[in-house]
Amino acid sequence: MRVSYKWLQEYVDIPVSPEELAERLTFSGVAVENIEYLGKDIEKVVTAKVEKIERHPNADKLVVCSVNCGQAENLQIVTGAPNVAEGQIVALALVGAKLPGGIKIGKSKLRGVESAGMVCSAQELGLDPKGFPPDQQEGIIVLPEGTPLGEDIKKVLGLDDVILELELTPNRADCLSMVGVAREVSAVLGTDFRPPRISVPETSEKIDGLVKVVIEAPELCNRYIGRLVRNIKVAPSPEWMQQRLRAAGVRPISNIVDVTNYVMMELGQPLHAFDFDKIQEQIIIVRRAGEGEKIVTLDNQERALNSDMLVIADGCVPVAVAGVMGGLDSEITENTVNVLLESACFNGPSVRRTSRALGLRSEASLRFEKGVDPNGCLRAIDRAAQLIAEMGAGEIVAGVVDNYPCPVENLQITLRPARLNRVMGTDIPTETMVDILNRLQLPVEAKDEVLLVTVPTFRGDIAREVDLMEEVVRLYGYNRIPTELPLGRSTQGKKTFEQGMQDKVRSILTGFGLNEIITYSFINPKAFDMLNLPAESELRNAVVVQNPISEEQGVMRTTLLHGMLEVVARNLARKNKDLALFEMGNIFIPVAGEKLPREELTLGAVVTGNRPENWNQKAEPMDFFYLKGILETLLEELGVKETSFVPFPGHPALHPGRTAQVLLAGRPVGFIGEVHPEVMENYRLSGRAYVMELALEEIIAVSVKTKMYRSLPKYPGVERDMAVVVKEEVLAADLLAEIRQQGGPLLKNVRLFDVYQGEQIQKGYKSLAYAFLFQSSDRTLTDEEVNDLYEKIQNALQTKFGAQLRA
Numbered sequence: 001m002r003v004s005y006k007w008l009q010e011y012v013d014i015p016v017s018p019e020e021l022a023e024r025l026t027f028s029g030v031a032v033e034n035i036e037y038l039g040k041d042i043e044k045v046v047t048a049k050v051e052k053i054e055r056h057p058n059a060d061k062l063v064v065c066s067v068n069c070g071q072a073e074n075l076q077i078v079t080g081a082p083n084v085a086e087g088q089i090v091a092l093a094l095v096g097a098k099l100p101g102g103i104k105i106g107k108s109k110l111r112g113v114e115s116a117g118m119v120c121s122a123q124e125l126g127l128d129p130k131g132f133p134p135d136q137q138e139g140i141i142v143l144p145e146g147t148p149l150g151e152d153i154k155k156v157l158g159l160d161d162v163i164l165e166l167e168l169t170p171n172r173a174d175c176l177s178m179v180g181v182a183r184e185v186s187a188v189l190g191t192d193f194r195p196p197r198i199s200v201p202e203t204s205e206k207i208d209g210l211v212k213v214v215i216e217a218p219e220l221c222n223r224y225i226g227r228l229v230r231n232i233k234v235a236p237s238p239e240w241m242q243q244r245l246r247a248a249g250v251r252p253i254s255n256i257v258d259v260t261n262y263v264m265m266e267l268g269q270p271l272h273a274f275d276f277d278k279i280q281e282q283i284i285i286v287r288r289a290g291e292g293e294k295i296v297t298l299d300n301q302e303r304a305l306n307s308d309m310l311v312i313a314d315g316c317v318p319v320a321v322a323g324v325m326g327g328l329d330s331e332i333t334e335n336t337v338n339v340l341l342e343s344a345c346f347n348g349p350s351v352r353r354t355s356r357a358l359g360l361r362s363e364a365s366l367r368f369e370k371g372v373d374p375n376g377c378l379r380a381i382d383r384a385a386q387l388i389a390e391m392g393a394g395e396i397v398a399g400v401v402d403n404y405p406c407p408v409e410n411l412q413i414t415l416r417p418a419r420l421n422r423v424m425g426t427d428i429p430t431e432t433m434v435d436i437l438n439r440l441q442l443p444v445e446a447k448d449e450v451l452l453v454t455v456p457t458f459r460g461d462i463a464r465e466v467d468l469m470e471e472v473v474r475l476y477g478y479n480r481i482p483t484e485l486p487l488g489r490s491t492q493g494k495k496t497f498e499q500g501m502q503d504k505v506r507s508i509l510t511g512f513g514l515n516e517i518i519t520y521s522f523i524n525p526k527a528f529d530m531l532n533l534p535a536e537s538e539l540r541n542a543v544v545v546q547n548p549i550s551e552e553q554g555v556m557r558t559t560l561l562h563g564m565l566e567v568v569a570r571n572l573a574r575k576n577k578d579l580a581l582f583e584m585g586n587i588f589i590p591v592a593g594e595k596l597p598r599e600e601l602t603l604g605a606v607v608t609g610n611r612p613e614n615w616n617q618k619a620e621p622m623d624f625f626y627l628k629g630i631l632e633t634l635l636e637e638l639g640v641k642e643t644s645f646v647p648f649p650g651h652p653a654l655h656p657g658r659t660a661q662v663l664l665a666g667r668p669v670g671f672i673g674e675v676h677p678e679v680m681e682n683y684r685l686s687g688r689a690y691v692m693e694l695a696l697e698e699i700i701a702v703s704v705k706t707k708m709y710r711s712l713p714k715y716p717g718v719e720r721d722m723a724v725v726v727k728e729e730v731l732a733a734d735l736l737a738e739i740r741q742q743g744g745p746l747l748k749n750v751r752l753f754d755v756y757q758g759e760q761i762q763k764g765y766k767s768l769a770y771a772f773l774f775q776s777s778d779r780t781l782t783d784e785e786v787n788d789l790y791e792k793i794q795n796a797l798q799t800k801f802g803a804q805l806r807a
Contacts, residue, residue: 639704
């Protein structure tokens with residue numbers, strides 16, 4: 001937002017320099033990014049009148065001018081400006097003048113003729129040529145008739161001004177206008193605020209029956225006002241208005257268009273002017289565009305619209321894209337006689353989406369995007385009518401057409417002074433709070449020990465008590481808040497036990513060569529179909545995301561499998577065939593009666609392909625037992641005991657005959673197995689893949705927090721092997737449990753070291769070979785003791801499982 005210091009002084013007294021004003025505004029929360037002195041590089045440039053023009057004797061494209069700048073004698077100036085003419089008042093750079101860019105003007109000769117200065121163009125004065133009439137864009141500036149001669153050009157063109165460039169936060173839409181900034185300056189400096197007085201001279205003709213306004217999309221347009229102006233005289237706007245517009249960064253066009261832009265910069269309410277005679281059926285319809293409907297906008301571009309866009313239409317076709325740009329067919333031209341002024345309040349997000357979709361961003365769309373005051377629409381359109389009448393550019397028809405389906409009322413908020421001081425750490429008197437709020441044009445009524453504050457609709461950023469607290473404190477001065485160190489018990493900064501165990505899990509798994517992955521917590525609802533989950537599966541009961549980034553991230557995950565398999569698929573597609581990955585993340589389980597789901601920390605892993613080949617080890621497939629070995633080592637390192645594995649054919653995403661459930665003290669905490677061939681096909685995976693998923697929180701909860709020291713044994717141990725033949729369906733884990741039970745405390749270790757099925761073993765049977773270690777901590781065991789335990793184990797296996805010693 002560019003704020004003219006001179007223009008600002010029309011609405012508020014400013015007894016400080018621009019630099020001090022910028023500093024105080026910045027400290028109050030309205031940041032001033034830059035201060036620009038418009039004419040600081042211009043010296044000795046004055047107004048002058050071209051009295052006489054003669055042809056240059058030695059050049060066809062140059063002329064010799066006799067110029068009167070208010071001095072005793074006229075000056076001779078040589079110029080090649082194509083638009084110079086006798087009687088014009090121009091900008092004359094005298095000998096010794098300085099121009100932007102470090103240019104200095106001296107006495108010179110052009111093709112043998114002496115020139116005592118230079119007549120200046122807009123560009124030579126550092127101005128944008130597009131802000132001037134077409135003939136002056138390529139030539140020199142021509143000033144209005146009656147401009148005093150010898151005047152400093154900075155004063156005449158408004159270049160004796162200072163521009164404050166504001167960097168506004170998105171919530172301060174009220175400061176996107178000169179009056180809004182003036183209101184803020186008044187509050188900061190404590191000086192009087194003088195908004196423009198508006199009075200509209202109207203004709204006897206009434207607008208009733210001349211114009212009709214229909215709002216078909218009230219959710220996108222809260223208010224629409226139309227005002228009719230007759231007998232328009234299109235001409236350049238007054239010089240003072242052009243100067244103010246140029247200072248604000250707006251290019252002057254014509255008096256009617258300039259008035260709409262002027263009011264937008266002054267009051268913050270965008271306006272639009274239609275050629276009323278081109279509005280078919282004299283009706284304005286605010287509606288959504290039809291799918292594929294087209295309009296040619298003011299920039300002469302045909303735009304394709306869609307049903308998400310809001311348009312202003314007449315009885316037949318769209319005449320403007322609401323809040324973005326008008327239509328070419330209804331623009332103001334030299335032939336315009338009657339004008340319909342528009343002042344409306346459009347939905348900000350809708351304008352933002354439309355402007356982005358069409359690639360059109362303007363000062364008007366910027367203000368609608370940030371939000372305009374619906375109760376300021378009438379004031380703005382009346383101000384425009386007043387200015388048109390004062391310029392003699394038209395006759396104002398009495399009344400307005402105002403369609404305001406849901407009027408917005410001022411908000412009332414209770415402010416507790418005691419709570420403000422407690423929250424902010426201040427000791428601001430209540431009287432000071434009332435004074436600050438009144439300076440901000442927020443009326444206050446003291447009631448008991450609270451303040452009842454009325455918030456006008458132009459302050460849409462104030463909605464709660466804390467917003468009022470911020471207003472008071474920022475005007476009171478953040479620098480006046482006492483600086484105090486927080487009090488409290490100092491604590492040692494370190495990770496919790498759970499965080500330490502998570503780090504340990506990462507360290508163990510990466511030590512096995514697994515790489516950690518992180519996948520999205522949001523997944524595609526189709527993932528459950530890809531995992532072959534039945535309709536009644538609990539895993540399908542997922543939290544639905546209300547505003548998903550895309551359809552592929554529509555629900556919260558209830559398992560890590562989908563994310564891991566997608567990573568595998570992506571890597572296999574890029575020829576990365578040997579993969580060992582793990583992920584540690586939350587799954588989200590809905591809880592009946594609760595707004596938020598239960599988050600469960602889960603560990604997942606997947607392997608596929610071969611292990612890396614070494615000089616002493618061939619590349620071998622990573623199979624079920626490879627992943628199971630990693631899991632067993634992990635549990636052992638975490639100090640987790642009483643774990644076991646049982647067949648688990650019930651998981652639909654896994655191979656029914658190659659899956660095990662992980663039990664902890666008899667209760668399930670996860671699973672491990674081979675991915676089902678159908679699921680492999682759904683993810684377009686080749687070969688075989690093995691996965692595991694564990695409830696990590698439950699495992700960490702029973703892990704050993706402190707490792708206990710145990711001295712090395714003093715007495716030798718005795719090793720024995722036992723190979724037994726059992727039926728195929730007998731589980732090795734069941735045999736192992738029975739061996740440990742019969743071996744008692746003297747059986748220190750038992751290990752399965754061989755599984756065999758072949759020619760020497762009967763069909764339907766298998767041979768399992770175990771290695772035993774018997775050892776006592778207080779004596780050397782005798783052969784008799786070891787033999788008794790060995791026979792006890794053998795007899796128990798034979799009785800319970802029908803196991804026979806293998807010869």
